[in-house]
Amino acid sequence: MRAMNRPDTSGAQTVDRAVAVLRLLASAGESGLRLIDLQHASGLSKPTVHRLLTSLLQHGLVEQDEDTRRYRLGMEMAVLGWSVSSGRADLRQLCGPDMQALADETGDTAFLAVRSGYDTVCIERKMGPYPIKAFTVDVGTRRPLGVGAGGIIMIAALPEDEAELVFESIREPLRAYPNVSEPSLRAAVARAREDGYALSDGLVMTGVRGLAVRVSDAHGAPMAALSLSAVQDRIRPERVPALVKALEERRKRIERSLAGPGRRLR
Template sequence: MSTQTLERAIGLIRILAAGGAEGYRLVDLQQTSGLTKPTVHRILGTLKQQGMVEQVEDSRRYRLGQEMAVLGWSANRTVYDLKELAAEDLGAVAAKTGDTAFLSIRSGTETVCIDRQAGAYPVKAFTVEVGTRRPLGIGATGVALLAALSPDEAETVLDAVKGSLARFPDAGLRQIREAMQRAQQAGYALSDGLMLKGVRGIAVVIRDGAGRPIAGIGTAAINDRLPPSRISEIVRILRIHANHVEQRIATAESGTGTGSVRRFRAAEGKQTAHKRSK
């Protein structure tokens, strides 16, 4: 398989990931990818043989296959499960703010929401479902991650996603660049209507042990819940819990833990006991 074919196959996999269980028609994949119909059909055939793509019998639509889930499970077990590591802190953000808390990871030029927890405030801002993929720069976590990239990489991402921004009429390249610049100056991202009018989101970046921005943790609420006077307190809460998650990631990557919250806590307990014994 040539490098070009491999890149095209990965691109189709990313598109299919956004289609969920319903999947996409062949013509949809062709139009979205910009590839010819024979090329798309040939790549899909190979991916089907490997179990990474399946075709729904009734609708003839394509979607990700079971092998993709198996590979994802294997990756999480051998590295760490970020959703599991961050679950307690995401819940704490929702509890402390009273609003909806989100955890999203970076996947190439997109973000993927991997967890969402609701706060106690009765009016919820469910701006995105778990599993939803969006271009980097859309939503607070997308802005935060985009702002954390180098200037060259950020421009490469913006060039790649500009064709998919039509789905977000309030988030053109100019608006995203402005939000990105504000995030770089402030150290946190504010999405004011970029995703949904009347809703504001705030997010900060989560970095791995090497300092690379890999995820974002944030909250979203109706405008009245996020006046300027409240932003600093929300940011403080987000930074505290983003730092907790980063510490857990560092522990998992160092080999002290395996990515399991239970084992991470066991490692913490051993360290505490060791300190007390001194």
């Protein structure tokens, strides 16, 4: 990252730096980050980070809390997100009813996540009636691929060479998650390939388990991960088959909707 502190002679370099800052803020969520946090996490100099933040603030892509002075993503980011092409923008709306039905049926919390580079991003969450909730992530939360059942199933869906590239790329970010080691993640991915679903046991939060299946688009390509999360006692081994069945039934319904009328999924 040291090379990024050289004089900015490239517009592309400025864009790369701005994107890195935005991704760090996305990972922090509503709590935001201080200038010094962004400086350390990005590896950029303090003047460079300040200059980027000033520009992003002017465009509404970033906002600063008047009390804490922390930075977080601005409303303009949401506006840009709403302008995404219809197939992806409608994904939350399309999956919402089936996710709520899944949450109601199982009593637990249902999540929908998509891949963004070497991260997963939670784009929807639906709560079931069970009184003890497992709020492992909020909508908009960004985590390295492999942290959680959704990320595991996404890696499992990749060809071997692409999966290896992911393992190499997330090695450093995984240091922030003491419950996740590369050997254990590789083993979880191997099991997910064999089983057709992913199981996460305390990877995100101690005492919480998750199950996930892959959602494919109309062409059979991986598009998202549909998952359930609950306290450990709720996802006991004897209950896993029923939960996986419920996930698979909702996955099939979602994929039929993605394929559209008159089309068949591969």
